[in-house]
Amino acid sequence: MAKNPFRRVIPYYWRQVKKYKWPFFMMFGAYGGATIVTQLVPLYYRDIVDVITHADTPALVADRLMSLMLAIAILTLTYNALYRLGDYCIVKTHGLVTRALADYAFSKIQAHSYRFFSETFAGSLVAKTRRFIQGYDSIQDQFLFSFWMTGIQFVSILVVLFALAPLIAAIFLFWCCIYLVITFVFVKVRTKYDLSEATADSAVTARLSDVLSNVLNIKIFAARFREEDTFGEVTTQQMKARTAAWNFDTIQNTVQGLFMALLQVGGLYFSIQMWLAGTISNGTIVLIETYLAGIFGSIWHLGKSISQVGKSVSYAVEMVDVFEQTPDILDPVKPEKVRIRKGAISFKNITFLYGPNTAAVFNNFSLDIPSGERVGIVGHSGAGKTTITKMLMRFADISKGSIEIDGQDIRAITQDDLHNNISYVPQDPLLFHRTLRENISYSKPGATMKEIITAAKKAHAHEFISAFPDQYETLVGERGVKLSGGERQRIAIARAFLKQAPILILDEATSSLDSISEMYIQQAFNALMEGKTTIVIAHRLSTIQKMDRILVIEQGKIAENASHTDLIAKKGIYYSLWSHQAGGFIEE
Structure with missing residues (x-):
């Protein structure tokens, strides 16, 4: 009961x-x-x-x-x-x-x-x-x-x-x-009746939030009246619940x-x-x-x-x-002191499933990335590329095996300690409705203005920031809506420059940049990667040519593992992806 x-x-x-x-x-x-x-x-x-x-x-x-x-x-x-x-x-x-x-x-x-x-x-x-x-x-x-x-x-x-x-x-x-x-x-x-009314009210709020967050899609697909009809269905349920009460x-x-x-x-x-x-x-x-x-x-x-x-x-x-809903990712009761220094990564016989009734994305998967190595990861959508980074950052926990950094199981330390040692640039970075200065310095609270500007320059963001009347004190709007996709990406990259963690993860970090910006950013990335263990998830294969090695992931397994030159010479899966690129991207 x-x-x-x-x-x-x-x-x-x-x-x-x-x-x-x-x-x-x-x-x-x-x-x-x-x-x-x-x-x-x-x-x-x-x-x-x-x-x-x-x-x-x-x-x-x-x-x-x-x-x-x-x-x-x-x-x-x-x-x-x-x-x-x-x-x-x-x-x-x-x-x-x-x-x-x-x-x-x-x-x-x-x-x-x-x-x-x-x-x-x-x-x-x-x-x-x-x-x-x-x-x-x-x-x-x-x-x-x-x-x-x-x-x-x-x-x-x-x-x-x-x-x-x-x-x-x-x-x-x-x-x-x-x-x-x-x-x-x-x-x-x-x-x-009150519980039904509360549930109906939450549904209306959720639907309204979802619609307002996707206004561009609604405009593009001329879906205004369709959304009004759908919203009307939700508010009708709310009305019925309230009327009953x-x-x-x-x-x-x-x-x-x-x-x-x-x-x-x-x-x-x-x-x-x-x-x-x-x-x-x-x-x-x-x-x-x-x-x-x-x-x-x-x-x-x-x-x-x-x-x-x-x-x-x-x-x-x-x-x-x-x-009262128990978080599915928990910190240890007695966390160990962090021993992460160099950033050597090891996946040891791990098995991962997204749910109890789903097929394993990875089964008995192992991967070692020595400290300071730069690794590119490619593969078709659904192959498991991004899942690797989710597991490494404990956004999702593995079912079997272990993931270690410098010999320390990441489940033995707090999630905050783990994340403090990883710089992560996602494919679609979202910004706070705060100033550009606050958004860049989010990765390093207390950073000086000089450090912030230096990071912005390395990310090729200083120029467009300086063009705003309020420059670094400019509010970016909800989720950074006042900036273009490329500008938001460069702000996220500036954060990574500022953080200086031993591990760097770039998840399609240059996907929103034009070719000229990408060239400058790649130069900056080379400096940023120096001395860091780096994982780069890429569809644009040109961004990972200079990686120490490239992993081709297919159906949760490492299908190929070598440098760009060796993989091209091998004429396997990677060679096929490279040959069939469209505009520098992998064709799906």
């Missing part, structure tokens, strides 16, 4: 709240005290009515009324002081707790592997994170201003009524028990409203009967009706609050699912 969503969500909120528990508890104490004070005021109104209706001597009445008014004034001032103290505490704790929740969510999301992000919509994650934090806001407010304060109001009224009108108190208590049972039954049933809410409100009316009429009827019997005074009738009128609104709001908490929990539990 699935665990109750409420029991799954609340512990995550409490872990952050208890870091600031004293102002948190003071907040509840202050608001609770203010609520108690407000329940004392009607007692003095009762006395005012009784004094007026049983007036004897005007002078005595005036003195008595002045005393009562003074007491009410003192209570009002006390209420305001306590309420303002509660406001101060809620302001103090709210920002701290929501920041802690945001930091925690951000940390847990980042702990997941690259594969997790490739299979999950970014927009959906953003929506889940936002709703998780907003859920705390809602749940705290409902617990504080509804459950807590209504509970104190209820107990206070019950104590007074049992002292003054036990029959009314007993009827009120019995009614409240039935009302709360009905409310909780409604909330339990409503949870499935709202219809159920209407039924709940109708039933609760009838019970409220029943109590209101019943309370008034029995109060009048007791007054006619002479068991309560005029002032007590006013007191009872004042209490009932006040508690009606609070209990009605309590029912709405219970529903709102259920809805907030249903939204927040989506993020808890992310928290």
Whole structure:
């Protein structure tokens, strides 16, 4: 049986709240005290009515009324002081707790592997994170201003009524028990509607994010109306889920409203009967009706609050699912100290599958790359070229065997330590919506401006950067959209120059460059590769001619392994690829 969503969500909120528990508890104490004070005021109104209706001597009445008014004034001032103290505490704790929740969510999301992000919509994650934090806001407010304060109001009224009108108190208590049972039954049933609505909302957010990220494709393929139709299908499901939830809410409100009316009429009827019997005074009738009128609104709001908490929990539990999903790539419990210095790489009898029910991409695969060697890897799409780099960087874990760098198993160290020793330039680099300076220095936090400019010059990026009005302080737009593909590639290459790691991986790193830029970049790469173990994944074979050796990968195996010259002389697979190039690229 699935665990109750409420029991799954609340512990995550409490872990952050208890870091600031004293102002948190003071907040509840202050608001609770203010609520108690407000329940004392009607007692003095009762006395005012009784004094007026049983007036004897005007002078005595005036003195008595002045005393009562003074007491009410003192209570009002006390209420305001306590309420303002509660406001101060809620302001103090709210920002701290929501920041802690945001930091925690951000940390847990980042702990997941690259594969997790490739299979999950970014927009959906953003929506889940936002709703998780907003859920705390809602749940705290409902617990504080509804459950807590209504509970104190209820107990206070019950104590007074049992002292003054036990029959009314007993009827009120019995009614409240039935009302709360009905409310909780409604909330339990409503949870499935809230979960459906939350899922539908996430689907809309994910679809919208996907569309906005692919606007160019939509324009190119004239797919605007097609996407509108598809988006309409998603929003229709959202509408149906929301309508179902709202219809159920209407039924709940109708039933609760009838019970409220029943109590209101019943309370008034029995109060009048007791007054006619002479068991309560005029002032007590006013007191009872004042209490009932006040508690009606609070209990009605309590029912709405219970529903709102259920809805907030249903939204927040989506993020808890992310928290409780174990990352498929984990750091060792006791990581070893990094011993990577020269960058010698060894794949030892490794087996790799993308999933439990998929065929092995590599089976008993071995490869040794000595320190400082430059290796080019070629092959048709799907041969496993990029998978080699994914395994080396632990973007995906192997099923059998081991991968070692300088004799150290990469699974024995943290992923951060591994990545700090590898410079990686992907085929399609994505940039942060930050300045060019920040994007280049991302590989080396704290890099000086001189180092950044030097790296940019080596990557042949300095010239186009200098052409911008703000130069290195230019914002590049979301994912670097303000730059061309070649410019983004050169920024990524500049990062690699700046990082100076012992291992360099170039995954189609020159694929977006024109021929002239490629010539300059190749010259720069030769300098960058000096003393580094380098792996170059290439479709453009001209980029790997000067590698120490070239591996031809076919169906997860090394089909050929030699220098460019030797492979051409051999007239095997590589020779065939070279002979059938189109524009310098391998024909698929």
